[in-house]
Amino acid sequence: xxxxxxxxxxxxxxxxxxxxxxxxxxxxxxxxxxxxxxxxxxxxxxxxxxxxxxxxxxxxxxxxxxxxxxxxxxxxxxxxxxxxxxxxxxxxxxxxxxxxxxxxxxxxxxxxxxxxxxxxxxxxxxxxxxxxxxxxxxxxxxxxxxxxxxxxxxxxxxxxxxxxxxxxxxxxxxx
Numbered sequence: 001x002x003x004x005x006x007x008x009x010x011x012x013x014x015x016x017x018x019x020x021x022x023x024x025x026x027x028x029x030x031x032x033x034x035x036x037x038x039x040x041x042x043x044x045x046x047x048x049x050x051x052x053x054x055x056x057x058x059x060x061x062x063x064x065x066x067x068x069x070x071x072x073x074x075x076x077x078x079x080x081x082x083x084x085x086x087x088x089x090x091x092x093x094x095x096x097x098x099x100x101x102x103x104x105x106x107x108x109x110x111x112x113x114x115x116x117x118x119x120x121x122x123x124x125x126x127x128x129x130x131x132x133x134x135x136x137x138x139x140x141x142x143x144x145x146x147x148x149x150x151x152x153x154x155x156x157x158x159x160x161x162x163x164x165x166x167x168x169x170x171x172x173x174x175x
Contacts, residue, residue: 001151005158008121012162015117016169019110023174026106032174034098036090040171043086044163047122050079051160054129058153061146066136073133076156080126087119111170118166121159128152 057072091112094100102112132152135145 015114019114022106022110029105030098030100039086039090043083044167046079047083047160047163050076051157054153054156061149077126077129125156125159
């Protein structure tokens with residue numbers, strides 16, 4: 001998992017450097033000014049909160065409290081779904097209201113590539129978290145599944161950390 005996460009750091013680092021390299025280079029069409037900062041601050045709060053809930057879930061499982069694990073793990077999934085939903089709503093607004101697509105201009109290309117790959121990683125994370133929740137709810141938890149919970153938690157923390165950088169670069173520096 002450490003090797004996988006390091007390869008993901010390299011991948012996202014490349015996307016972030018590309019975004020920074022092209023930032024402000026093309027002023028034709030919509031610019032970062034069309035981004036919905038209040039919405040994204042709200043979804044960011046949800047995603048960052050989910051790092052806390054996934055940590056509490058992992059602690060609960062380690063202490064043998066399956067009920068608390070299910071509560072906090074489910075909260076993490078819900079917060080992830082809220083983040084995904086907010087991102088999709090933002091994209092809908094960008095595409096249909098501001099006419100920003102991946103092929104509109106250089107900003108659209110770099111924005112959708114960077115934010116889109118992050119969104120894909122969050123979606124994969126939610127799916128993995130759901131799979132682990134199903135295992136627990138079916139009372140099929142074994143020590144190897146507990147390791148899966150730990151690794152799923154690491155992955156979730158990773159996507160949260162990546163979002164802090166993406167949010168800072170795209171929504172704060174890019175404006």
